[in-house]
Amino acid sequence: MSTMKVYDSDARQIPVISQIKAIYENRGLLRLLVIRDLTVRYKRSVIGVWWSLLNPLFTTAVLYYVFNTVFKSKLPGGAPFLPYLLSGVLLITLFNQGLTMGADAIATGAGVLSKVYVRPEIFAASAAISSAVNFIIGLVPLTIVLAIYHKTPTWHFPIVLLVIFCMTLFTTGLSLLLAIAYINFDDSRSLINIFLMALQYMTPIFYPITLLGPHTRDVIQLNPLYSFLQIFRHEFGNVGVSTLQNWEIMGGSSVVAFIGGFYIFSKRWPKVVAKL
Amino acid sequence: MSQELIVDAKVISLAYRRTRHRVSSLKQTAIDTINRRMAYEEFFALKGVSFNIARGETVSIIGRNGAGKSTLLKVIARVLPPTTGRVIVRGHVAPMIELGAGFNPELTGAENIVLYGTLLGRTPKVMRSRIEAIADWAGLTEHLDIPIRAYSSGMTARLAFSTATDITPDLLLIDEILSVGDADFREKSAARTTEMMNGGCAVLLVSHDLDAVQRMSTRAIYLSDGTQKFTGDPKSVIEAYLSDVHH
Numbered sequence: 001m002s003t004m005k006v007y008d009s010d011a012r013q014i015p016v017i018s019q020i021k022a023i024y025e026n027r028g029l030l031r032l033l034v035i036r037d038l039t040v041r042y043k044r045s046v047i048g049v050w051w052s053l054l055n056p057l058f059t060t061a062v063l064y065y066v067f068n069t070v071f072k073s074k075l076p077g078g079a080p081f082l083p084y085l086l087s088g089v090l091l092i093t094l095f096n097q098g099l100t101m102g103a104d105a106i107a108t109g110a111g112v113l114s115k116v117y118v119r120p121e122i123f124a125a126s127a128a129i130s131s132a133v134n135f136i137i138g139l140v141p142l143t144i145v146l147a148i149y150h151k152t153p154t155w156h157f158p159i160v161l162l163v164i165f166c167m168t169l170f171t172t173g174l175s176l177l178l179a180i181a182y183i184n185f186d187d188s189r190s191l192i193n194i195f196l197m198a199l200q201y202m203t204p205i206f207y208p209i210t211l212l213g214p215h216t217r218d219v220i221q222l223n224p225l226y227s228f229l230q231i232f233r234h235e236f237g238n239v240g241v242s243t244l245q246n247w248e249i250m251g252g253s254s255v256v257a258f259i260g261g262f263y264i265f266s267k268r269w270p271k272v273v274a275k276l
Numbered sequence: 277m278s279q280e281l282i283v284d285a286k287v288i289s290l291a292y293r294r295t296r297h298r299v300s301s302l303k304q305t306a307i308d309t310i311n312r313r314m315a316y317e318e319f320f321a322l323k324g325v326s327f328n329i330a331r332g333e334t335v336s337i338i339g340r341n342g343a344g345k346s347t348l349l350k351v352i353a354r355v356l357p358p359t360t361g362r363v364i365v366r367g368h369v370a371p372m373i374e375l376g377a378g379f380n381p382e383l384t385g386a387e388n389i390v391l392y393g394t395l396l397g398r399t400p401k402v403m404r405s406r407i408e409a410i411a412d413w414a415g416l417t418e419h420l421d422i423p424i425r426a427y428s429s430g431m432t433a434r435l436a437f438s439t440a441t442d443i444t445p446d447l448l449l450i451d452e453i454l455s456v457g458d459a460d461f462r463e464k465s466a467a468r469t470t471e472m473m474n475g476g477c478a479v480l481l482v483s484h485d486l487d488a489v490q491r492m493s494t495r496a497i498y499l500s501d502g503t504q505k506f507t508g509d510p511k512s513v514i515e516a517y518l519s520d521v522h523h
Contacts, residue, residue, distance in 0.1 A: 009363040028400045040382040112377045117354045185302040274292045
């Protein structure tokens with residue numbers, strides 16, 4: 001009897017800390033959800049792993065075909081265009097996938113989540129983690145592409161794990177906010193898609209930032225995804241350079257998004273559930 | 277020794293701010309906010325509800341739609357913290373939710389048993405050891421390794437019911453008694469529900485089926501507009517409710 005779980009609504013819950021604790025206590029469920037995402041994606045489809053890479057590889061192929069001649073010789077340090085482009089597409093896919101999958105999982109599961117005590121944060125975290133796994137698989141074709149240009153990953157490429165970790169924090173926090181918007185407002189999806197599209201174009205995926213005017217460049221450098229991308233390109237394939245400011249923005253934005261997202265979610269979620 | 281209390285709810289209230297016109301689009305919200313036409317009201321879904329449930333008891337909640345029954349279930353399920361008052365729930369809580377809501381059509385029956393059971397608060401390890409027994413009870417042993425998108429809706433419901441009711445929790449939350457499958461399985465599942473209810477757990481039942489409420493519960497609560505109008509033995513509470521409805 002002493003091991004019996006007791007729920008006391010008066011027990012003090014410190015936001016963020018109690019949520020992280022809940023995710024840790026339910027790591028069994030978290031693991032299952034990640035495995036579920038990956039099984040559904042890989043095991044059941046005929047072309048397996050390549051299926052999840054189809055989208056980024058195809059996007060890369062199209063962008064390469066169209067922009068190759070335009071930007072070829074304009075990249076900083078004379079970096080080859082294809083690895084530059086593919087790393088951009090892979091990183092933006094990591095962001096988009098983690099963000100929308102997590103928010104979708106919570107929004108579609110809201111009916112169940114309002115009846116069973118399962119912390120929705122677990123769904124956001126599992127989406128971010130399975131996107132990270134996909135991203136790591138995507139590093140294989142990127143390595144192949146580097147090899148085409150007689151390049152190899154850098155000796156310090158494991159630092160990319162830090163980029164992935166920060167991105168996991170970043171998308172987990174943001175997807176919680178997105179989930180609340182999805183549930184509260186029927187028309188939020190289309191508006192958010194416009195915003196995400198704008199964010200993508202504000203990230204130098206296929207163009208070199210050096211081609212932009214100084215003011216535009218200043219604005220784009222404030223986009224957190226720019227910093228994530230610069231660091232990733234530099235640390236993995238030595239394509240371009242990253243600055244201390246990039247590291248500050250990446251670290252800062254991921255911590256702010258994570259803590260802010262969790263905090264706001266802990267305050268808003270009960271209000272969402274009450275209205276369901 | 278007094279009976280062990282599983283649920284102890286003391287003067288719980290639940291209030292939230294809602295928009296008067298139930299705006300659900302971002303566009304409309306923005307327009308109304310700019311024009312200062314956003315009208316909010318404080319809505320009390322529950323007002324000072326108190327009750328307790330001891331092990332072995334079945335307490336039923338009756339009342340009209342919108343009386344606060346589902347909100348009360350959410351508060352007891354700990355999904356929704358009460359605005360004021362205090363709730364204490366001891367032990368493992370299992371809700372009987374829309375069956376199969378946690379299922380993924382691409383996963384096999386066995387994978388779904390583990391995932392669904394874990395969502396309901398059990399551990400993956402326990403669930404893995406119960407796969408055979410759960411499938412056997414649902415009569416689906418031969419279909420365990422195929423994705424459930426190939427199942428009929430009856431098969432899915434059977435698997436979900438069997439998974440949900442595999443263990444007897446300390447507190448069972450029921451939002452309308454479920455009846456699934458064909459006549460045979462309905463009888464079997466009704467028997468299992470009764471068995472669970474008598475199996476030493478506390479039960480909180482929300483139902484519009486007044487016959488079932490009278491038959492199954494030890495006490496009943498009549499909720500009206502979030503307040504607890506009558507509490508007591510099922511028969512007299514049902515009478516009070518009916519006389520209200522007919523007026």
